[in-house]
Amino acid sequence: MAKWQQQLRTWIGRYFDLPSDVMLDLPRITTIGSIHVYIENHTGLLHFSDHEIRIQYKKGQVRILGKDLGVKMMIKEELLLEGELKSVEFLPDS
Amino acid sequence: MKGQYDFYKGRIRIRIKGALVEPYLQACTRRGCQVTHLTRTSEDEVQLTIRLSDWRTFRELRKKYRCKIILVEGQGIPFILKRMFQRPSLLIAFFVGVLFVFVLANTLWSIEVKGLNPELEASVESKLKSYGVTPGKLTIGMSDPNDIQRKLLEDIPDLLWVGVKKQGTSYHLYGVEKIRHDTDDKERPTYLVAKKKGMVVQSFIKTGRPLVSVYDVVQKGQPLATGELVEDGDVFVHAEGEVIAETWYKAEQTLPQKHILQLTNGEATHSYSLDIGRLRVPLWGWWTSNDGDIREESETSDWNVFGWQLPVQMQTTSAYSLDAISLENSQKELKEIGVRTAKESLRQTLDERADILDEKVLHLSKEHGKVKLILLFKVYEDIAETKYISQGD
Known part of the structure; x- marks a missing residue:
């Protein structure tokens, strides 16, 4: 059932040319070079330290590794990180 | 912009x-x-900044997550204000500073007088001093420039005009001196004519050529002295002088011989009534009979509430009993009264320096209970009147 719904959503998104983050409840991650990360549509901050930040989204986690990381601003569903980025990894629940 | 807003809110x-x-x-x-x-400071401790308005939420949720909150510092206007009130000396200093600037800005620092000679300038300055307008004084409570201007013009007759302008912390005065031209009138050739008919008793012509002498009877408008010094000459002067003449006034007086005075003996009966609209309700004293001559005086009260006159008013009526007394004067007394009042009223119409020498009763008759008097007064007064000689210019 869930798979069928997912497929329908993908199809609608494609057909109507909608942005996929809205349709599929996925986080939109914008990075500015390697100094800023802007994450929208997340569901929670799981772990936070100066070299690793883990963020929950609907279907998994995002892990951001770096150096001297900090949260510049955090409000509901939005997160702005700064620091020296090394990598952004996706760890989907499967 | 958002950061600014948070700064104001704290x-x-x-x-x-x-x-x-x-x-x-x-x-x-x-x-x-x-x-x-938000930064991590140690293994189990983070440091972050929150809005002051969110503080309540943080406090509420603290227990549930077993977190300990340590206040580091407050930022923004609310905390700056709080810190300021904790140091009253600073606050006082601030207000003293503001007051100081205010006082300095409202102090008169200089007065500049222009356009006047030193003598007049000094008198203007001394006058200003007497109004309390001196350098170093506060301009608050000082009369405003228009007032000063008016007062100066009133107090210093030699000033034709003075402009007073306040410019910042100084007064600029610009004066114009009155240049006295000795009035033209004093130099124009004139002659003196008689104001009224009379007999000259004394003549003193300061300048000019006298045309009448003592005991001359002059008619109204007759020249008394002329400014033309030589007959048919070209020299004209301003004739000036005093010509005292004996003049006559006739006065008529009619006086009744009998006066009837209505006198009350002060005793009165009062009655009271209440006026409700147009209706009059007698309250007290309405039974007193009013026989004989009485004078009634009624007085209506003026009851009002906040400027609104009430429809219910009290009326007090006082009735005074009257006694008629007739006063009768003898003819001799009436004559005296008539002469005295006529003299008094004549004196009011005459010049101050005029003298009433003598009065004469020309006629005294009695008819219909009235005394008719015709009086003649003899008066010494100055009858000289200045007339300008028209030279056809």
């Missing part, structure tokens, strides 16, 4: 200690809080 920098920091922050943001400048 921000707090706090440290949160505990194992469940991340869920705690998540819960707070879910409630609408805003977290900024």
